[in-house]
Amino acid sequence: QQQVKQSPQSLIVQKGGIPIINCAYENTAFDYFPWYQQFPGKGPALLIAIRPDVSEKKEGRFTISFNKSAKQFSLHIMDSQPGDSATYFCAASKNQGGKLIFGQGTELSVKP
Amino acid sequence: DAGITQSPRHKVTETGTPVTLRCHQTENHRYMYWYRQDPGHGLRLIHYSYGVKDTDKGEVSDGYSVSRSKTEDFLLTLESATSSQTSVYFCAISGTRGETQYFGPGTRLLVL
Incomplete structure (x- = not known):
């Protein structure tokens, strides 16, 4: 049972575009929602995280939008x-925190 | 990679042989985790440790065991390797349960 569903699997955008990656969860007990970035051959690294008491969090060019009622959250770049x-x-x-349940991952390609 | 090393980085083994992967940290963090990464599944937690000699199972623990006799080392053992355990294995650490998890560089394991 996949408790966190992520879409799309892959995404191609032009430089300057705004890719959006979506995640949906099932367990209403979840209270910590991080996004990780992984480059080929490297381990994942924390990009940004949000807790359900806020609907949006920005760090530089990265924004998390959180919809508690819909049990969805998304990453905008x-x-x-x-x-x-x-x-x-x-x-x-x-x-x-602690035991993280990951989505399936989205491979993003930004074309020059 | 936040003071985390994994060894070996690459390993090829045969079905039925035991395999031990090592995670070593220099951060003196209390929590350590083992994940496996497979296409289409994201990262899945195998086992984690919340202190020396204190470990617990994750969502895909069958066929794996762990040990932690020192704060800095967390060992993952495949008791009798199977082809389904071919994967990339990542170790992660965190200072407290709610803090960021920092990932190591990974071990690529091929079971023939």
């Missing part, structure tokens, strides 16, 4: 650059 080309994973956990 403003002014995307070729260097943003990577695989992005959403995740969720309960009790404010």
Whole structure:
């Protein structure tokens, strides 16, 4: 049973575009929602995270939008650059961290 | 990679043989995790540790065991490797349960 569903599997945008990656979760006990970025041959690295008491969080060009009633959250990358080309994973956990449940991943390609 | 090393980085083994992967950290973090990464599944938690000699199962623990005799080392053992355990294995650490998890560089394991 996939508790966190991520879409799309892959995404191609032009430089300057705004890719959007979506995640949906089932367990209402989840209270921590991070996004990880992974480059080929490397381990994932935390990009940005949100807790359900806010509907939006921005860090630089990265924004998380959170819809608690719909049990959905999404990552927006403003002014995307070729260097943003990577695989992005959403995740969720309960009790404010610990055991993370990951989405399936989205492979993003930003064309120059 | 936040003071995390994994060894070996690559391994090829045969079905039925035991395999041990090592995760070593220099951050003195309490929590350590083992994940496996497979296409279409994202990362899935195998086992985690919340202190020396304190471990617990994740969502895909069958066929794996772990040990943690020192704060800095977390070992993952495949007792009798199977082809379904061919994967990339990542270790992660965090200082507290709610903090960011930092991932190591990964071990690519091929079971023939």
